[in-house]
Amino acid sequence: MDFTEIYKQTGQLATFSPGAHFLLTAIQDRLVVRRADSFQITRSWQLEPSPSATALAASRKPLTRPQAVSDSGSSVDRDGWISHAGWSCDSEYILAACARKGFVDVFKMRDEEWRARIEAGAEGLVKAEWAPDGRNIICWSEWGLRVTVWNLVTGSATYIQYPAHAERGYAFRSDGHYLVLAERHKSKDSIGVYDATSAYRMVRHFPLPTGLFSALSLSPTGSHVAVWEGPLEHKIHVLSLAGEHLGTFAPEKDPGFGVRAVAWHPAGLFLAVLGWDDKVHVLENLTWGPITTFELQSRIPVGTTIWREPPDWLEATAGRGFLSYERLQAPHTLCLTVRDRTKPPPELPAASKTTCSEHLAWNVDGTTLMVRYGGAPDAIWLYAFPSFARPAEEKSVPAPHRTLKPKLRSVLLHAAAVTSVWWNPVRKGSLACATGGGAVYLWSDEWESEGEGGQTDGEAEEVAECVGVPARKFAAHGLRWAPDGRGLVLLDRETFCCAFEVEEDVPVRQ
Structure with missing residues (x-):
């Protein structure tokens, strides 16, 4: 892989445009857009820090707030920093929100002088993001009062009252036609379905069977929605978008502390x-009953490919180049973290702010399931599913005769706890992770081995590599794939860099 220089960023706000041609970053109160091929700055905007008079008058925050101190000794007003930033679906517009001061600025790539502002007003602002159509901006107010949908074309606003959760309580259907929003009216949970193509007109509204709503997840087909209870009960419900209750799952013995993560199969089968x-x-998607159960165990069974990060490899290579994982023979015994079941998990507050995808996720074609268990934070577990799980093959298999025999395929062991892990959005057999150190870790099963005469034998094999970041002071705590799957953004606390695949020309044998 080839790495770029180290650049500044704040708030972990560094993201590729939908076409992967540009990279957007936020540095305190400034937006910077770079070209993805040369990393030259093409656009830069400074936010106007002054909030509206309404926001000032309604602010419940103290008049004086402790200010951070920069390296030069001067004070820094973090209230004016960008808290949310993002691209529209066509890369034409960019939004930058300052939640503490209650406004959203919108900029246009083709016209550097054009800008628009959305002022939250007395209800405050906790989050802002683009709707799938790229012409509506969705803003969440403080205290769950309402969701406001602002239209850039007409300048009009649509209000939806009492959303349940700004992070885990909503989802758009994959085609962007409907918004599914969890709401809480008069201490009762409900779901509203809104038509995004008709000014967010309500088309369905039905109660939820939850006692205390925690989160929802919409199936990739857009026909089912899963909702689960709060941290005191391990129970998940599946409903149709028409409000029909299709099934409920709860273990025979409630383990306590509820559901940690949920992941839909890409075809909605599991x-x-x-x-x-x-x-x-x-x-499974017929009776919504369990067809298999995986459990964290200290003993890795025979037949599993085990990869272990080499000890002290970063010091030996000075953080440059790459090195293959060590291959261990199964069976192998792990030392697991012992947890006191009488106390809540220590990671519960932090986990509520992270996405489910970094704990539990399918690859792009649904043949492999990635799991991060809390009792083994330094390991990544990969489970292989049968090939008939693809939609075309699933239809040819009668439902009563379907046999699902997934198995543990591979385990990746690291020297430190994994802080971020993501599947490649395009390639089915490619995974990247970070552990908060000076390296990025790659796993792939798409490499073809060479046989006699330099010809490939057509059989893919697994490859696991440790790739050092060539920088003295850089710790990769988070990472994100580019939309085309050819590059990565590696995030430190206040800096970032990018890594790209190096395309090599293979000589043709005469």
Whole structure:
């Protein structure tokens, strides 16, 4: 891989444009857009820090706030920093939100002088993001009062009252036609379905069977929505978008502390549910009952490919180049983290702010399931699913005769706890992770071995590599793939760099 220089960023706000031609970053109160091929700056905007008079008058925050001190000794007003930034779907517009001061600025790539502002007003602002159509901006107010949808074309606003959760309580259907929003009216949970193509007109509204709503997840087909209870009960419900209750799953013995993560199969065939008891229940889409269960165990069985990060390899290579993982022979025994079941998980507050995809996720074609168990934070577990899980093959298999026999395929062991892990959005057999150190870790099963005469034998094999970041002071705590799957953004606390695949010309044998 080839790495770029180290650049500044704040708020972990560094993201590729949908076409992967540009890279957007936020540096305090400034937006910077770079070209993805040369990393030259093409656009830069400074936010106007002054909030509206309404926001000032309604602010409930103290008049004086402790200010951070920069390296030069001067004070820094973090209230004016960008808290949210993002691209529209066509890369034409960019939004930058300052939640503490209650406004959203919108900029246009083709016209550097053009800008628009959305002022939240008395209800405050906690989050802002683009709708799938790229012409509506969705803003969440403080205290769950309402969601406001602002249209850039007409300048009009649509208000939806009492959303349940700004992070885990909504989803758009894959075609962007409907918004599914969890709401809480008069201490009761409900779901509203809104038509995004008709000014967010309500088309469905039905109650939820939850006692205390925690989160929802919409199936890739857009026909089912899974909702689960709060941290005190391990229970998940599946409903149709018409409000029909299709099924409920709860373990025979409630392990406590509820559901940790949920992941839909890309074709909507299965629903994987990870609990705080380090068990994964895979539900099928007919009866919504479990067809298999995975559990964290200290002994890795025979038949599993085990990869281990070499000890002290970063010091030996001075953080440059790459090195293959060590291959261990199965069976192998791990030292697991012992958790006191009488106390809540220490990672529960932090996990509520992270995405489910970094704990439990399918690859792009649904043949492999990635799991991160809480009892083994330094390991990544990969489970292989049968090939008939593809939609075209699934239709040819009668439902009563379907046999699902997934197995543990590979385990990746690291010297430190994994802080971020993502599947490649395009390639089915490519995974990247970070552990908060000076390296990025890659796993792939798409390499073809060479046989006699330099010809490939057509059989793919697994490859796991440790790739050092060529920088003295850089710790990769987070990472994100480019939309085309050819590059990565590696994020430190206040800096970032990018890594790209190096395309080599293979000589042709005469």
